[in-house]
Amino acid sequence: MSAAKRLGTLGCVGLLATTAACGSSSSSGVAGVPKTTLNMGTVSAYSSLDPAGAYDAGSWMVFYNVYQGLLTYLPGSTSPTVDAAKSCGFVGTDLMTYSCTLPAGLTFSNGDPLDSAAVKFSFDRVVKIGSETLPDKQPADNGSGVSGLLSTMKSVDATTPTTVVFHLKTADATFPDRLASGVGEIVDPKAYSATRVLDGTSVVGSGVYKIDSVQTTKDSTGATVPTEVKLSLNPNYKGAYSKTKPTNSGVTLKYYDAPADVRKALDDGSIDLNANSDLTAKDVTELEGAQQLGKGLQVVEGAGANTRMMVLNTKMAPFDNVAVRQAIAKLIDRDAIANTYDQTVTPLYSVIPGGIGDGTTPYEESPYDVKPLSPAVVKASLTGVSLPISFELTYAGNSVGGPAEAAQIKKTLEASGLFKVKLTSVANLGKMIPLWSSHKLAASLTGWQPDYPDPDDFVSPFVGLDNTFGNGYAPPNIINKLTPLSLKQADRADDATASTFEKIQKQFALDAAYIPLWQNKQYIVTQANVTGVPLTLDLAAIMRFWMIGKS
The missing domain is CATH 3.40.190.10 (Periplasmic binding protein-like II)
Known part of the structure; x- marks a missing residue:
């Protein structure tokens, strides 16, 4: 696909x-x-x-x-x-x-x-x-x-x-x-x-x-x-x-x-x-600040369902260790990342964005709910792991805000003393797709634009040994039990469907193969x-x- x-x-x-x-x-x-x-x-x-x-x-x-x-x-x-x-x-x-x-x-x-x-x-x-x-x-x-x-x-x-x-x-x-x-x-x-x-x-x-x-x-x-x-x-x-x-x-x-x-x-x-x-983001914030009611260019804001996330390869060192993946998720500073977009995006704590189904925020729950998560607390969870942990983070250089976002993530992780991050920029999304397909990326940044506003479209494409991002994330509980159950639930707004996706989101957060960063807002300037x-x-x-x- x-x-x-x-x-x-x-x-x-x-x-x-x-x-x-x-x-x-x-x-x-x-x-x-x-x-x-x-x-x-x-x-x-x-x-x-x-x-x-x-x-x-x-x-x-x-x-x-x-x-x-x-x-x-x-x-x-x-x-x-x-x-x-x-x-x-x-x-x-x-x-x-x-x-x-x-x-x-x-x-x-x-x-x-x-x-x-x-x-x-x-x-x-x-x-x-x-x-x-x-x-x-x-x-x-x-x-x-x-x-x-x-x-x-x-x-x-x-x-x-x-x-x-x-x-x-x-x-x-x-x-x-x-x-x-x-x-x-x-x-x-x-x-x-x-x-x-x-x-x-x-x-x-x-x-x-x-x-x-x-x-x-x-x-x-x-x-x-x-x-x-x-x-x-x-x-x-x-x-x-x-x-x-x-x-x-x-x-x-x-x-x-x-x-x-x-x-x-x-x-x-x-x-x-x-x-x-x-x-x-600079254009949007500049125009928002300059607009006057009924005069000049106007900025119209609306809800968005596009998300941005960090993808970790569960079959490649160092991210074949769930403790290392969780350490990244604990240290990520979503507010600082949102600042690189001049707050035109909203920090996200689930793979399923707000407004799609009955969303929860499992990346604010255990084991991520100790505030603040200091480097010392995170270090204690990395028993037997040689520090600092080195890895390469790949992103598309033409993505709006991508370079600044990647730099902020590198800064946060290296400031903890637990990670050493090498940033690699490829020209565009087209160059990243074959790297995902060949399972060659240890860590990458990407956005996700859904095909339709149902929570399954933020789950099914992300799981399976040959999923969209080639990161080997194939949790049996989700693939064999929870997803088939969700696809039998015709009423997408009832409590039973919400409960199924709550369990799925919790599993995603515990496994930390995907680290949600932000959810977009739509901006049209007229x-x-x-x-x-x-x-x-x-x-x-x-x-x-x-x-x-x-x-």
Whole structure:
């Protein structure tokens, strides 16, 4: 499984001056909507416009606006609700069969029918494309690994033109969440290959918007990268937001090379808002301090579910010793780390962030609850260990705040006299992924961006001998007992589910293979006349373009 989307590290695309346009422009054709076009800027360019070939934040941001899933998340909710479907639910009590009914007459933006056959086609192709390789040995899904989100799906049947039934390999209470994620978008069988990812920008979806044009350029390697995407309203959209009039008639997404470029575009009025939390902490705090009510640039803050953590390899010295891992967790100064981000992040004491499920804070409980945890107290727990303990800490150099964060961790650990830390910076996340896959990193720093707002998405990818981070953490109690139990608990908000995840979190803290550092906040900076942004900032992390307008 690729970590490209989920590992929250900023990457930037280098652009050249020459651009090439493709596609054609058209009006929205939706009555009663303000003739307002929004300009949004971000460094998070899409990697593919095909749900079967992309697993990154930039792509999913586009998907949520131009495609439609059977389910979606309404603003402020962490429970899926129907969108393209008119009803969905598990059949029986074993949570192994899931059925959805579609309304009659649903269509894509081009008028083609969106029926159960289109839904089956969409899910079958994700699995097929994800399981095949091209003649050059490259994955048919561009290496995104997005098909892994459908790992519990055994098959899908179109039993009637308006009924689709999913058969699962095991009980999976999170399956509705997976359907509401970016992998669950429905595509037109007449416009997409069943065996290959879309090559180009001829997107046909059924979401609130349709793509009118895309501008691209060549980067320094000769690869084609996007510089701009123009969207207009889809007059054929029918779904969860049909009764709510959009507050704009179109959106232009502009892609920039670096956060400084986004800040400049905001300052000179080239864009109305940034379309992702991709400004530096310094920019955010500076703009917060300068803003005046209704004047100049405004900073809108919202809850976030992205986390940052330290990953320790349980199969590699010195972290094959749980006492050493716990010593790191005892000494970490989360407040000092948050200060390196100008307090735009919140210290985190669990692998599952606040707001996702009924979170607890086990990294503030035994054996971490002695305050303060002095070096002498920690040293006493390291019986028989030669001191100082030397290790290498690796991080992506282009991650926003990463270098300062790593330096702070090194400073804290070495000040204890118990550790000697060598910092190693690699260029970007792409360079770290193969190191995790080959189990070569003793300790590393990374972010995690969930696919859906369920606590399981902060657990299952982290465990197993070949987990996302290759750190060998495979606790039998979690893998064989607690996780299977949690996936049989359909009510994600009840006390029994909360109790299961409380036990999981406690086990994570005792084993200390992952040391949570902080949880993000979302920040969108807008011009003074932009409205509706708070409706796009919630734990589902869906940028709902149609809810943003201008006064």
